[in-house]
Amino acid sequence: MTDYTAPVTDLHFLLTQVIRADTLWSSLGLHDADVDTTNAILDEAAKLCEQVIAPLNREADEQGCSLVEGQVTTPEGFKEAYEAYCEGGWGALGGDPEFDGMGMPKTLVACIEEMLQGSSMAFGLAPMLTAGACLALNAHGSQALKARYLPKMYSGEWSGAMDLTEPHAGTDLGLIRTKAEPMEGGAYAITGTKIFITWGDHDMAENIVHLVLAKLPDAPDNAKGISMFLVPKFLPNDDDTLGERNAVTCSAIEKKMGIKASATCVMNFDGAKGWLVGEANKGLAAMFTMMNYERLTVGIQAVGAAEASYQRASAYANDRIQGRALTGAAEPNQTADPIIVHPDVRRMLMHMRAFNEASRAFYLYVASHLDIAKYTTDDNLRTQSEGRIALLTPVAKAFMSDMALSATIAGQQVFGGHGFIREWGQEQYVRDVRITQIYEGTNGIQALDLLGRKVIANNGQWLKDYCHEILLFVSGALSIELKVYAAQLAEQTEIALALADELITRSQKNPDVIGDSANDFLHMIGLVSYGYLWLKMAQESHQLLETTHQDQFSADFLNAKQHCCRYFFNRELPRINHLVYCIKAQTDDLMAMPASLF
Numbered sequence: 001m002t003d004y005t006a007p008v009t010d011l012h013f014l015l016t017q018v019i020r021a022d023t024l025w026s027s028l029g030l031h032d033a034d035v036d037t038t039n040a041i042l043d044e045a046a047k048l049c050e051q052v053i054a055p056l057n058r059e060a061d062e063q064g065c066s067l068v069e070g071q072v073t074t075p076e077g078f079k080e081a082y083e084a085y086c087e088g089g090w091g092a093l094g095g096d097p098e099f100d101g102m103g104m105p106k107t108l109v110a111c112i113e114e115m116l117q118g119s120s121m122a123f124g125l126a127p128m129l130t131a132g133a134c135l136a137l138n139a140h141g142s143q144a145l146k147a148r149y150l151p152k153m154y155s156g157e158w159s160g161a162m163d164l165t166e167p168h169a170g171t172d173l174g175l176i177r178t179k180a181e182p183m184e185g186g187a188y189a190i191t192g193t194k195i196f197i198t199w200g201d202h203d204m205a206e207n208i209v210h211l212v213l214a215k216l217p218d219a220p221d222n223a224k225g226i227s228m229f230l231v232p233k234f235l236p237n238d239d240d241t242l243g244e245r246n247a248v249t250c251s252a253i254e255k256k257m258g259i260k261a262s263a264t265c266v267m268n269f270d271g272a273k274g275w276l277v278g279e280a281n282k283g284l285a286a287m288f289t290m291m292n293y294e295r296l297t298v299g300i301q302a303v304g305a306a307e308a309s310y311q312r313a314s315a316y317a318n319d320r321i322q323g324r325a326l327t328g329a330a331e332p333n334q335t336a337d338p339i340i341v342h343p344d345v346r347r348m349l350m351h352m353r354a355f356n357e358a359s360r361a362f363y364l365y366v367a368s369h370l371d372i373a374k375y376t377t378d379d380n381l382r383t384q385s386e387g388r389i390a391l392l393t394p395v396a397k398a399f400m401s402d403m404a405l406s407a408t409i410a411g412q413q414v415f416g417g418h419g420f421i422r423e424w425g426q427e428q429y430v431r432d433v434r435i436t437q438i439y440e441g442t443n444g445i446q447a448l449d450l451l452g453r454k455v456i457a458n459n460g461q462w463l464k465d466y467c468h469e470i471l472l473f474v475s476g477a478l479s480i481e482l483k484v485y486a487a488q489l490a491e492q493t494e495i496a497l498a499l500a501d502e503l504i505t506r507s508q509k510n511p512d513v514i515g516d517s518a519n520d521f522l523h524m525i526g527l528v529s530y531g532y533l534w535l536k537m538a539q540e541s542h543q544l545l546e547t548t549h550q551d552q553f554s555a556d557f558l559n560a561k562q563h564c565c566r567y568f569f570n571r572e573l574p575r576i577n578h579l580v581y582c583i584k585a586q587t588d589d590l591m592a593m594p595a596s597l598f
């Protein structure tokens with residue numbers, strides 16, 4: 001069975017041909033990033049992921065983590081892999097240069113994130129949470145906190161954790177009960193219990209930096225009374241060596257369906273010493289810096305695993321022999337044909353590939369706007385990019401994870417019964433990816449965020465701007481075949497805009513319309529976005545095929561893009577028609593039946 005291969009060629013294609021990273025980076029003054037440097041970085045990251053992390057994924061899932069006397073032990077090999085990750089300086093790649101980060105663009109960092117997650121979601125969660133915590137600390141922390149913590153976190157010596165959830169407070173964080181009492185010297189004593197804290201404790205890093213949501217004594221007892229605190233496992237001394245143990249302990253690790261090699265911890269804070277990050281009572285907004293980062297990365301995580309599942313499924317389909325092609329024996333000298341001859345097997349593989357590659361293009365598209373918003377000096381451009389990020393972050397989290405689950409199930413199905421057997425590894429991707437629909441705000445909440453806050457609340461303006469970009473692109477110069485798809489996409493984009501207007505009106509009379517339509521609406525925007533990106537990928541690959549110099553990308557690679565684009569437009573984009581029916585249906589279908597009848 002093939003092992004994980006980092007999708008370096010596809011990433012390179014997207015960066016150079018679709019995102020036009022060189023032009024983007026130089027226009028933003030990011031002169032340390034260029035395509036040659038990037039290629040070297042991608043190759044090095046691929047080596048780490050393929051050779052060090054991916055080989056641990058299967059066995060680590062069997063072993064899981066253990067908790068002995070309050071200390072979490074990670075599966076065999078994780079500590080060494082984490083050391084290799086730190087030695088390579090990978091945690092610093094996107095970090096702020098003022099605190100020893102490398103300041104590389106998100107469009108590059110996102111590629112490495114996919115590789116990490118594709119090699120092991122459970123392992124990848126540790127760097128992912130650290131990076132998110134660094135972002136929030138850098139955006140909202142005092143200079144003293146940043147100077148003390150960020151260099152150690154970028155180097156990976158100290159890792160990050162995000163402590164929001166409590167037994168009675170998940171989606172509705174206004175309900176949290178964790179308290180923060182002021183102490184002498186400006187610190188706070190944090191008391192409460194947090195559950196489901198990913199990598200809340202482990203043995204890979206020497207210290208763990210928790211960003212904890214808690215309420216001050218006089219704070220309103222709702223979402224407007226939440227503050228964010230930094231609580232380290234070990235209190236650092238003035239010379240940055242580790243001092244005494246803080247009163248934060250892991251009392252249990254959850255047994256769970258997937259990502260078993262990551263520790264999901266119950267964390268007890270018993271008057272633990274912490275420091276306020278950002279303003280009092282503005283903690284939820286500050287935490288959103290971390291959560292928005294994690295939301296995109298959860299989508300990337302899902303794509304990583306779906307890509308790994310595809311690689312195994314396509315190899316298996318070429319290898320496994322069962323039955324004969326409907327059109328006659330394809331391999332007459334063998335006792336049966338490889339299952340790749342069967343249209344139904346190809347349907348599953350094409351489904352996986354069409355969504356995986358579009359998801360990759362989509363996260364890079366969102367990442368390009370993160371780079372613009374962060375580095376541009378042009379206010380209009382920044383405002384446009386901020387709108388695009390706000391609109392598309394919930395789509396990236398929810399649509400990418402929904403489609404990744406669908407892809408990993410297809411990847412399991414290609415294996416038949418062997419897909420259900422643990423030894424083959426395909427079932428692990430299904431189990432692992434399932435969490436991406438749940439954490440960081442369930443996909444239902446992402447859909448509400450998209451339709452309620454990002455579309456209806458601003459009268460559809462961000463959506464109009466985005467759709468305008470798509471319509472402009474489809475009206476441009478495209479090959480004859482692509483013009484047909486462009487017309488199809490233009491029609492679906494106009495439908496999405498009209499439906500948004502209709503929902504804005506209907507929701508004024510009945511707010512349940514938002515919750516009723518949100519999931520279908522999010523999927524519609526996801527499909528339109530993927531159509532847009534497939535057209536771009538097909539156009540670029542078509543142009544490269546027409547040129548005589550295809551030294552960067554093989555004709556096979558470019559032709560496959562053409563095939564996948566056709567498949568997407570003929571078989572997947574029309575799913576929008578079904579979504580439109582659902583969105584136009586009556587809210588009564590869901591709400592009329594009394595709760596007691598459920």
Ligand SMILES: Cc1cc2nc3c(=O)[nH]c(=O)nc-3n(C[C@H](O)[C@H](O)[C@H](O)COP(=O)(O)OP(=O)(O)OC[C@H]3O[C@@H](n4cnc5c(N)ncnc54)[C@H](O)[C@@H]3O)c2cc1C
Pocket residue numbers: 162163164165169170171172195196197198199256264435438439440441442443444445448515
């Ligand atoms: C493996 C794992 C790792 C995790 N890691 C972390 C972590 O590191 N840090 C952390 O703080 N948390 C973490 N979580 C918690 C996770 O983010 C929450 O489980 C998730 O946000 C949902 O909260 P809940 O489980 O309390 O579900 P609930 O909030 O009880 O929701 C139950 C259902 O009701 C729906 N629902 C709730 N409210 C609404 C509404 N207003 N409108 C419509 N539908 C609604 C939800 O979509 C969901 O389907 C993790 C969870 C797991 C399982």
